[in-house]
Amino acid sequence: MARLTKKRKEALAKVDSSKAYTLEEASTLLKEITFTKFDASVDIDVRLGVDPRKADQMVRGVVALPHGTGKDVKVLVLCSPDKEEEAKAAGADYVGLDEYIKKIEGGWVDVDVIITMPTVMAKVGRLGRVLGPRGLMPNPKAGTVTLEVGKAVKDVKAGKIDFKVDKSGIIHASVGKISFSAENIQDNVKEVLQTITKLKPSAAKGTYFKSIHLSTTMSPSIKVDSSTF
The missing domain is CATH 3.40.50.790 (Ribosomal protein L1/L10, domain II)
Structure with missing residues (x-):
């Protein structure tokens, strides 16, 4: 098993794995637990209550991030x-x-x-x-x-990106860089989640947002309270 570094231990100690954070809390905490020497990507993972094997429950779309991706796209x-x-x-x-x-x-x-x-x-x-x-x-x-x-x-x-639910019912997307302000990260995440909300298939029943997590390239994952989306 790989040995945890001092900084990794510090990061893990700051995250309560049993808590669902508000988006504002998660965006701020994310900046506190990222110690990479490079400008790490901020990623969102959204588990949806859909069955992507069925054509009428496929979720795919595009979204223009208000503050871009922070990446020089080729x-x-x-x-x-x-x-x-x-x-x-x-x-x-x-x-x-x-x-x-x-x-x-x-x-x-x-x-x-x-x-x-x-x-x-x-x-x-x-x-x-x-x-x-x-x-x-x-x-x-x-x-x-x-x-x-x-x-x-x-x-x-x-900063326009496209996303698609995978076979496990999860959408993975990069929503910026850790050098962004917490407010800009929030804005980008909200835009993605609002777009996904609009794309909810009529055939999908029950809870739509099963879980939402934010992380950076090498940080622990932070659970976001999905009840507000």
């Missing part, structure tokens, strides 16, 4: 030549089509988000086996298959 736009300048002007890191399709088929996936157009999906579709397992396959529901490539790039760069 964006690849796979588009026709007439849209290349629009994508570049919007801030895309890589723009093209056939040459990048070949690179991806060869194993290159050094990007965070891929945006494409409906008119070229016939070509992009064959990358599903490479991009699917990595969560990089463009999807209309996530706003990454669109004719408005410039707007899509700006949205992603500004």
Whole structure:
């Protein structure tokens, strides 16, 4: 068993595992128990009362975080030549089509988000086996298959993220960096939870938010009181 470091022990001592904290308390405490030398990501895990095996209980959506993700997102736009300048002007890191399709088929996936157009999906579709397992396959529901490539790039760069409930009924998402103020972390988390609330499937019965936890890259997990959402 791995030996606990002094700082890890200090962090664990500050968290009451039997308590459900308010979002305000959790956001503040999170900053007190993170000791990484790098700017750790703030993550949220939401367990929902849904059965993702049933199509009418799948929860998937997009949300624009008020304060962004704090991350420099690398964006690849796979588009026709007439849209290349629009994508570049919007801030895309890589723009093209056939040459990048070949690179991806060869194993290159050094990007965070891929945006494409409906008119070229016939070509992009064959990358599903490479991009699917990595969560990089463009999807209309996530706003990454669109004719408005410039707007899509700006949205992603500004902090737009997509999320999807996994097979265990849990949504995992990164909602900022620990360098954010506690208030900014709260704002981002509230926006995510409010969006998930709006997406509640009519077929889902009983308690929708089973549990909510906040953590950073290497911190203990903090349980958030889900009764207020």
